[in-house]
Amino acid sequence: MTTRLFGQKITRREDPRLLTGHGRYVDDVSGTAIAAAFVRSPHAHADILDIDVTGALDIDGVIAVWTYEDLPGQAAERLPMLIPHPSIVAPHTGYALAKDHVNFVGEPIVMVIAKDRYIAEDAANRIDVDYSFKEAVVGVEQSREGTRIVHEGMDDNVAAHIVQKVGDVDSGLDSAPYVLELDLEFERSACMPMEGKGVVASWDPGEGSLEVHSSTQTSTGLRAVLAAKLELPLTKVEVITPDVGGAFGVKINHPWPEELAVACAARALETTVKWTEDRREHFISSAHERAQTQWVKVGFDDEGRILGLDVKFWHDNGAYLPYGVIVPLNTSTHIMGPYVIPSFRVEYWSLYTNTVIVTPYRGAGRAHAVFMMERTMDAIAAELGLDRTEVRLRNFVRDFPHPMGLRMQDGAEGYIDSGDFVASMARLKELVGWDDFESYREQARSEGRRVGLGIACYIESTGAGPYEGGHIEVETSGRVNVWTGLTTHGQAHATVFAQIVADELGVPLDNVHVSTGDTRKLSYSVGTWGSRGAVMAGNALHLTAKKVKEKALKIAGESLEADPQDLEIVDGMIQVQGDPSSSMPLAAVSVLSNPLRYAFDESARAATQFAKESAADEPSIKGGEQPGLEEQEFFSPVRSTVANGMHAAIVETDPETADIKILRYCVIHDCGPMVNPLVVEGQVHGGVAQGVGGALYEKMAYDTDGQLLNASFMDFLMPFASEVPHVETDHLETPSPLNPLGIKGAGEAGTIPAATAIASAIEDAERIPIRSMPLDPSTLWHMRTSHREGDNSLSRVTSPNH
Amino acid sequence: MKPPPLRIHRPTSIDQTLDLLSEHSVSGKVLAGGQSLVPVLNMRLAAPSDLIDITGVSGLDELTVSGPEGQQEIAVGATVTHRQVERSVDIARANPLLAEALRFVAHPAVRNRGTTVGSLAHADPNGEMPMILALTGGSVDVRSRRGIRTLSAEELNVGPLETCLESDELITRAIFPALPAGSRAGFDELARRSGDYGLAGVGMIVDVEDETVTGLRCGFISVTDIPEVLDLGEVVSGTQIDEVAGVVSRVVDAVRDFIDPGGDIHATADYRRHLAGVIASRLFRRLCRTDNARIQGAQVHTAGNDAGNGTDTGADAGSGTGKGIENDTGRRRA
CATH class of the missing domain: 3.30.465.10 (Uridine Diphospho-n-acetylenolpyruvylglucosamine Reductase; domain 3)
Incomplete structure (x- = not known):
């Protein structure tokens, strides 16, 4: 009996290749390509008066210098608004190369193509751009004031605005014995993958076709938009995603201006052109996330049960809105979290500023939602003098599926389809030692130490549609080739998808070979984002494998003269159930599945025309059938499945220096049945690491002129391994009813509540309300001083109704 | 992030090096480890025409x-x-x-x-x-x-x-x-992350004779423009090492008075001033502990916890015994 691979801690099969330097990233596949470099705006807000490129033209090795005027046809139109949404009132996107105006420091204006990148940068340095300066709009406060306007022709800076409601929040708040208000802030950060963006575009003049390698999260999406922008037949454009050195959301936006400009140049110059983003470019011209200003008003009863929740938030979306409002929309639809909120209203404004655009970063708006809800839960507990876990328990959703009453990012109604929050909380308290903490705090205090315990719960809609596909082919050797259209950037797809397929086909894992992100093989796909890879492609491949198996058993049934229903596949052999004596290899079925004229090898003889004893008076391929043991299938869910989890953190704050250390970090995580617990834990650990960054280190320090002051790894601080605590995990596996495998997404889970759990712990240690993250020692030290002068309550009661 | 065109010279003797430096004194730059210079070149913040790489020069590896x-x-x-x-x-x-x-x-x-x-x-x-x-x-x-x-x-x-x-x-x-006999020396700093520039840092030498403090000198990082030495001998001389608690506040005041920190995106000037005082106070107490007679840095760290974990708070995160609260397997379990 073959052991089921689903659920096994199988080590990542891709690691030996990647860890021994055999990974192949975009820059590695560029061969003899010529290189592009970009002249970028040094100003946050300006009109372009003149561009003088003459200084660049006489540099030996310069091949072309392009400004907006050189972009052909559709490529000169604005970049697409990828995800239209009813809340968007003023959709503005940029151009591949700036036209007349620049709206953030880093916006590309001129593309220089040269023999190599060194020369291209030399030439770019010789190009003079004349500007007429305008005042920059930086930060939420300045943007919502509206005295300075980012985009000409607008009266304010509002890109999107919407009110969403569940029940009647006004009467909910009116009826509440207690009402609290919280003002909250969340800082900007960014994905910062180790490999930045990159593109290699190759034009074949004979075929009139374009082949693009890109470090993207959606090869199909990029293919479609490049075909449209270059006005090429879709069949003449292919996009291949090789190994990708991390993405975390930033590579889902497409096309990036550089992807489009470089593709146009490859066609115009009839050659191969590459652009590899450097770190400074990544800081100032890719995407950021997370800046929001938030206001929460909550009404609750004596028991801490929430009766009404009214939320307003202002989201800084940067200069343009190519990826729509996914980030604020996710924030708005995740605020209620794992709780029953009888009445809820959320209103958001997504605002233009003269800063880098904002697109999803791991968590994609959900971390902001958790910050609002969980800071509120702690404030309620403080107000009523209740244990923080008790307040949460009293508000948890207990019946599933639980309708959320809101339309999610996939366009479907949101439901919490599965989970057991009470059980998760019990496990978290056990893991972290919640009930013993006060004695620990006392002991620490006696040693002159200050410690705090924090908590944050979250839900996450994962595995959004519309669909994902699988393609499986069994070669005559028994080798199983697996394709899915979505891309891979660290998710262990070569391992987990192989586990799913090997289980269904009854073949050894080593026989299964997974490829992703290549439009030449599977041109229907959406992409890898939103914790959807395992849910969507995993289920698609599960369904595809079932089809392959069905076909294999049918063919084998004819050979073995058995009913396919009585057959099983064990270790690559198809046999009558319980009777290994009547069997044939899956490889042999593959041979038989493809009737041959020519016997290319010994095994192929079995499929040739004289292999059978007598002539069959029917076609070799019957109606409705296809040659080969090869199938394609798609999975499309009704709605997103909602994963959940709870984090607890113990921090120590130095009474004198205000240095903040994380002593312990505990995670209870429910993503349904785990395909590979090792991979899930890796995702959680990595997610927490990025969450720690958002909690204690990362911010985008813009000055009032819109200059990013920390656009390098020297001053933008991401946690090192030495700053990331050991992450202790425990898993609950409540299956989702929304897909055949019952799985829920896990990719973003670790990041979403981390900053909030740490905020909760710092508040617990310091007894100072924490309303803004990230928090550094200097800021905390100043907060201590100002708090000493102010009040000591952890909440602000504005209208105690009793 | 590519440097502008430049020539690299690889002299093998000090004489050749000095010739090259003389020849390219207008726009030449010495390259050794390159840990500060190369990023500056790649970001085009400096554009020397000639780099003189001394890593192959004999006689400089003493x-x-x-x-x-x-x-x-x-x-x-x-x-x-x-x-x-x-x-x-x-x-x-x-x-x-x-x-x-x-x-x-x-x-x-x-x-x-x-x-x-x-x-x-x-x-x-x-x-x-x-x-x-x-x-x-x-x-x-x-x-x-x-x-x-x-x-x-x-x-x-x-x-x-x-x-x-x-x-x-x-x-x-x-x-x-070398450190004179009887002197005790220490260094500490607090950085945002391990290995970052310190928000403030203090180096300290305490001279002790017969259990009595006879001298105290401090140097600072990140809170003074140039590495000036603050001599606090007058403040502490004559104090018994087990009675230094009585003079610590004067040391801290003198430190905070002497330094001139600036503020930046990582910390304010006020915080740095406060922090330098805290570090100086802790360092001074540590060095004056009677069980600290021969200098504690004497053991050479060659492996393991090399990252430099900021200020010694006296509270080792991994060593608590809080009834299952602190995970004493800590990082080792990872």
């Missing part, structure tokens, strides 16, 4: 402790890496302050390439080693076609990122005096 007992000197040649200095047992014995401070210089990967003399020439007020040179009363030997001169730290450092070196001059080696 790393010795010499001289009679009590007057020993540590000589560190221009191509000696931070890591070599940090890991030298002889140096740790002669003056443990060097290794103690070096563990806060970036990360091992950087220390494997970066040179101690390169740090002195770079003269970054955030850098640990210029301060250590000043605090220990060290000097540098400087050569050019025009001659040889020896400069004290005070003479060398004229401003932030600015030395008195002429463009044709090369620091061939640095000399750090």
Whole structure:
């Protein structure tokens, strides 16, 4: 009996290749390509008066210098608004190369193509751009004031605005014995993958076709938009995603201006052109996330049960809105979290500023939602003098599926389809030692130490549609080739998808070979984002494998003269159930599945025309059938499945220096049945690491002129391994009813509540309300001083109704 | 992030190096470890026409402790890496302050390439080693076609990122005096992350005779423009080492009064001033503990916890015994 691979801690099969330097990233596949470099705006807000490129033209090795005027046809139109949404009132996107105006420091204006990148940068340095300066709009406060306007022709800076409601929040708040208000802030950060963006575009003049390698999260999406922008037949454009050195959301936006400009140049110059983003470019011209200003008003009863929740938030979306409002929309639809909120209203404004655009970063708006809800839960507990876990328990959703009453990012109604929050909380308290903490705090205090315990719960809609596909082919050797259209950037797809397929086909894992992100093989796909890879492609491949198996058993049934229903596949052999004596290899079925004229090898003889004893008076391929043991299938869910989890953190704050250390970090995580617990834990650990960054280190320090002051790894601080605590995990596996495998997404889970759990712990240690993250020692030290002068309550009661 | 065109010269002797420096004195730059220079080149913040790579020059790799007992000197040649200095047992014995401070210089990967003399020439007020040179009363030997001169730290450092070196001059080696018998030395800083520039850092030498403090000198990183030494001998002299608690506040006040920190995106000036005082206070108490008679940095850290974990808060995160609260398997379990 073959052991089921689903659920096994199988080590990542891709690691030996990647860890021994055999990974192949975009820059590695560029061969003899010529290189592009970009002249970028040094100003946050300006009109372009003149561009003088003459200084660049006489540099030996310069091949072309392009400004907006050189972009052909559709490529000169604005970049697409990828995800239209009813809340968007003023959709503005940029151009591949700036036209007349620049709206953030880093916006590309001129593309220089040269023999190599060194020369291209030399030439770019010789190009003079004349500007007429305008005042920059930086930060939420300045943007919502509206005295300075980012985009000409607008009266304010509002890109999107919407009110969403569940029940009647006004009467909910009116009826509440207690009402609290919280003002909250969340800082900007960014994905910062180790490999930045990159593109290699190759034009074949004979075929009139374009082949693009890109470090993207959606090869199909990029293919479609490049075909449209270059006005090429879709069949003449292919996009291949090789190994990708991390993405975390930033590579889902497409096309990036550089992807489009470089593709146009490859066609115009009839050659191969590459652009590899450097770190400074990544800081100032890719995407950021997370800046929001938030206001929460909550009404609750004596028991801490929430009766009404009214939320307003202002989201800084940067200069343009190519990826729509996914980030604020996710924030708005995740605020209620794992709780029953009888009445809820959320209103958001997504605002233009003269800063880098904002697109999803791991968590994609959900971390902001958790910050609002969980800071509120702690404030309620403080107000009523209740244990923080008790307040949460009293508000948890207990019946599933639980309708959320809101339309999610996939366009479907949101439901919490599965989970057991009470059980998760019990496990978290056990893991972290919640009930013993006060004695620990006392002991620490006696040693002159200050410690705090924090908590944050979250839900996450994962595995959004519309669909994902699988393609499986069994070669005559028994080798199983697996394709899915979505891309891979660290998710262990070569391992987990192989586990799913090997289980269904009854073949050894080593026989299964997974490829992703290549439009030449599977041109229907959406992409890898939103914790959807395992849910969507995993289920698609599960369904595809079932089809392959069905076909294999049918063919084998004819050979073995058995009913396919009585057959099983064990270790690559198809046999009558319980009777290994009547069997044939899956490889042999593959041979038989493809009737041959020519016997290319010994095994192929079995499929040739004289292999059978007598002539069959029917076609070799019957109606409705296809040659080969090869199938394609798609999975499309009704709605997103909602994963959940709870984090607890113990921090120590130095009474004198205000240095903040994380002593312990505990995670209870429910993503349904785990395909590979090792991979899930890796995702959680990595997610927490990025969450720690958002909690204690990362911010985008813009000055009032819109200059990013920390656009390098020297001053933008991401946690090192030495700053990331050991992450202790425990898993609950409540299956989702929304897909055949019952799985829920896990990719973003670790990041979403981390900053909030740490905020909760710092508040617990310091007894100072924490309303803004990230928090550094200097800021905390100043907060201590100002708090000493102010009040000591952890909440602000504005209208105690009793 | 590519440097503009430049020529690289690879001399093999000091003479050749000095010739090249003389020839390219207008726009030449010495390249040793490159840990500060190369990023500056790639970001096009500097554009020297000629780089003179000294890593192949013979006679610059000296790393010795010499001289009679009590007057020993540590000589560190221009191509000696931070890591070599940090890991030298002889140096740790002669003056443990060097290794103690070096563990806060970036990360091992950087220390494997970066040179101690390169740090002195770079003269970054955030850098640990210029301060250590000043605090220990060290000097540098400087050569050019025009001659040889020896400069004290005070003479060398004229401003932030600015030395008195002429463009044709090369620091061939640095000399750090050994720590005198009876003196105790320590270094500490708090950085945002392990290996980052300290928000504030303090180096300290306490002279003790017969259980009585006879001298106290402090140097600072990130809170002064140049590595000046604050001599607090008058404040503390005559205090019994088990009674220093009574003078700590005067030490802290003097430190906060002496320094002149600036604010930036990582910390305000006020915080840095406060922090420098806290670090000085903790360091002074630590060095005066009676069980600290022979210098605690004497053991050489060669492996393991190398990252430099900021201030010693006296509260080791992993060592609590809180009834299952602290996970005593800690990171080892990972």
